[in-house]
Amino acid sequence: MNTLTYWFHKLGSPPTFYRIATALQPWCYGVALVLGLIGLYGGLVVAPKDYQQGDAYRIIFVHVPCAWMGLFAYLFMAVNAFIALVWRIKLNEVLAMASAPVGAAFTFVTLVTGSLWGKPMWGTWWTWDARLTSELFLLFLYFGVIGLYNAIEDRRQAARAASFLALIGVVNLPIVHFSVNWWNTLHQGSTVRLFGPSRIDASMLWPLLLLAIATHLWFFGSVLARARGGLIELDAGKDWVRTLALAQSKPTASGVT
Amino acid sequence: MRPGSTRAACLALLRRDLLLVWRRRGDTLTPLLFALIVVALFPLAIGAQMETLRPIAVGVVFVATLLAGLLALDSLFRGDYEDGSLEQLVVSPHPLALLLACKIAVHWLTTALPLIALSPLLGELLFLDPALRGLLPLALALTTPLLSLIGAVCVALTVGMQRSGMLLALLVLPLYVPVLIFGAGACNAAQMGLPYLAPLLWLAAGLVLALVLAPLACAAALRISTS
Amino acid sequence: MHSFFAMGGYAAYVWVSYAVFIVVLAIDAWAARAQRLRQLAQVRGRARRSAARSGSTP
Numbered sequence: 001m002n003t004l005t006y007w008f009h010k011l012g013s014p015p016t017f018y019r020i021a022t023a024l025q026p027w028c029y030g031v032a033l034v035l036g037l038i039g040l041y042g043g044l045v046v047a048p049k050d051y052q053q054g055d056a057y058r059i060i061f062v063h064v065p066c067a068w069m070g071l072f073a074y075l076f077m078a079v080n081a082f083i084a085l086v087w088r089i090k091l092n093e094v095l096a097m098a099s100a101p102v103g104a105a106f107t108f109v110t111l112v113t114g115s116l117w118g119k120p121m122w123g124t125w126w127t128w129d130a131r132l133t134s135e136l137f138l139l140f141l142y143f144g145v146i147g148l149y150n151a152i153e154d155r156r157q158a159a160r161a162a163s164f165l166a167l168i169g170v171v172n173l174p175i176v177h178f179s180v181n182w183w184n185t186l187h188q189g190s191t192v193r194l195f196g197p198s199r200i201d202a203s204m205l206w207p208l209l210l211l212a213i214a215t216h217l218w219f220f221g222s223v224l225a226r227a228r229g230g231l232i233e234l235d236a237g238k239d240w241v242r243t244l245a246l247a248q249s250k251p252t253a254s255g256v257t
Numbered sequence: 258m259r260p261g262s263t264r265a266a267c268l269a270l271l272r273r274d275l276l277l278v279w280r281r282r283g284d285t286l287t288p289l290l291f292a293l294i295v296v297a298l299f300p301l302a303i304g305a306q307m308e309t310l311r312p313i314a315v316g317v318v319f320v321a322t323l324l325a326g327l328l329a330l331d332s333l334f335r336g337d338y339e340d341g342s343l344e345q346l347v348v349s350p351h352p353l354a355l356l357l358a359c360k361i362a363v364h365w366l367t368t369a370l371p372l373i374a375l376s377p378l379l380g381e382l383l384f385l386d387p388a389l390r391g392l393l394p395l396a397l398a399l400t401t402p403l404l405s406l407i408g409a410v411c412v413a414l415t416v417g418m419q420r421s422g423m424l425l426a427l428l429v430l431p432l433y434v435p436v437l438i439f440g441a442g443a444c445n446a447a448q449m450g451l452p453y454l455a456p457l458l459w460l461a462a463g464l465v466l467a468l469v470l471a472p473l474a475c476a477a478a479l480r481i482s483t484s
Numbered sequence: 485m486h487s488f489f490a491m492g493g494y495a496a497y498v499w500v501s502y503a504v505f506i507v508v509l510a511i512d513a514w515a516a517r518a519q520r521l522r523q524l525a526q527v528r529g530r531a532r533r534s535a536a537r538s539g540s541t542p
Binding site for chain 3: 040044218229236
């Protein structure tokens, strides 16, 4: 066995991954927090007013990174689901199921902020715009995956079934987007475009990119945290979990997490 | 013991499923009644004038068919799961996907086909545009097999559960969106005098793909949920 | 300072957006942590019960 596969197997073992995740998670959250705060400062204070939309465009700095993350989380979930189903690696089942709630949270924020942005710009809380509609069904797909995972008693079987659903969803998602686009042109012609041909200015771009990086890191921090919980649940009978649980009970509950 | 040929197994399965449906033929009426009642509720809710009902007739008929199909989906594997014959199918030496395709075909024949036959009546109740009288059943005939095939995959995932009704709807309906859009979209385009062939061809293409892929996916899902 | 909070008349939309963003992500992180602690507590409880069982019937 060469070194690479050795490390791969080592990383896939729950106790090792748990240890690495425990070390990595505060860094993910911490760096995300710092970058996010800088990005928010840049977006709210430094970036100039948009000449068309005034200050309302500042919603872009939370809306667009969340929209990217909603899709990225689905992709991450689908890749892990694929690995979990083909090679039956326990860790990937846990990672796939860990990313579903985070992805749903980001998609939810996308929808709410999009609606809050739409009200002053389009005059309504909701339009059946192609992207908005696709995003809504993305959220439903997430709910389906989470619902299926929670409905099956056996945890591994639940993870495999939900992973399978996630893979069906990934096939379906482009079709939904394509069909909604077609439907949209049939129904209402061209809608107001938020991103016209005009280029985004550099002073608006850097906070956006910073927040995009911050949301990615936050996603990984949250996924690692959930994966740790999932691994404990799966391996509840194993020795490493028992020693971990008993080691944590001695210092009072406010100990290092 | 030598297993019989796959062809014989499929034929036996088709015969058995059709016979089971025939013995309980009253049950096949339930989706029809459901669709009829749903359609009848719309004039009560939004008013019975022709000019309000005609524009939405196609959409209502499609949604009612879709919901009736959703209700009927539950019975696809329920009985077989409870009496254990589903597990026999899974462990049988024949390709599971092929056997499941037979089951789905029988299910479509006994639940969706009557709905298609009923659709002109549903359309009349909502003052459907006379120009669409031929197109609506055609669009439904392309749509409902897709719904059955996609739905079967999701039913296979939820097969062991006690109360899977609401969850099944949550899993299936997002996957139905493209089918609904193209099926109802073709009729709406025709109603507006636009060309409607393209969405129908898209549906047909999707149906060909689903005919090949959905039984395979259904078999994989069933192996996961019965393991 | 006042004009910063007013957001050119769009204060309600902008600030609510940012609040939703921050609150949802904070809830997400909190839920992840709570889930792990709950699992750990369950493991501890199971260990305690099995210890009590083996202690009473040696």
